[in-house]
Amino acid sequence: MKKNDGKNQIKAVFGEIAEQDVDAIALPTTPSLRMDIGISAKVKESAGQEVEEEALQHAPAAMGNVVATGGGSLQAGIVFHCVMVTLEKETSEELLRGCLGEIFRQAEDRGIKSMAFPALGSTFQGLTPQTATDIIVQESKAAVDAGAPFIELVFTVCDRTIFSHFKRALKKHLK
Numbered sequence: 001m002k003k004n005d006g007k008n009q010i011k012a013v014f015g016e017i018a019e020q021d022v023d024a025i026a027l028p029t030t031p032s033l034r035m036d037i038g039i040s041a042k043v044k045e046s047a048g049q050e051v052e053e054e055a056l057q058h059a060p061a062a063m064g065n066v067v068a069t070g071g072g073s074l075q076a077g078i079v080f081h082c083v084m085v086t087l088e089k090e091t092s093e094e095l096l097r098g099c100l101g102e103i104f105r106q107a108e109d110r111g112i113k114s115m116a117f118p119a120l121g122s123t124f125q126g127l128t129p130q131t132a133t134d135i136i137v138q139e140s141k142a143a144v145d146a147g148a149p150f151i152e153l154v155f156t157v158c159d160r161t162i163f164s165h166f167k168r169a170l171k172k173h174l175k
Helices: 038-047 049-056 093-109 129-145 160-173
Strands: 002-004 009-014 024-029 066-070 078-083 114-117 152-157
Touching: 009 129, 009 160, 024 038, 024 093, 038 049, 038 078, 049 066, 049 078, 066 093, 078 093, 093 129, 129 152, 129 160, 152 160
Parallel strands: 009 152, 024 078, 024 114, 114 152
Antiparallel strands: 002 009, 066 078
């Protein structure tokens, strides 16, 4: 599923976020900044330990903060670690929206043109996959509509149900 307006492409891809050919990826994390939960643990396997070690230099981080590190062995040169999951493995719509806003601000400051997102927060208590994907698409569209210079935003998941939620959100918000 893909939407292209001639200058911006926003799409949902079924696959591994660690394999995406983009400038940056975003991952959920706890204040510890350890890459030991969900998709973050999986990405660390591909990126290498150095990504987590760089993130840990900023720990503990406050809820809502976004810490940028290098991408290690990934094609993506930057990993945005979104501090949006409590130690009790909970999150919220407000934390997701706040982290997305900060990711987009930092990405724009760094001249990033392409980014990939998993369904941030969708597997933690406080957000359903449908709500998380809807918010991610809404906030991404708002950033592009506000003039953010992103050429490509890729929503990448390896779960068929969450992939279908991203496709529905794209149809709903990108008409």
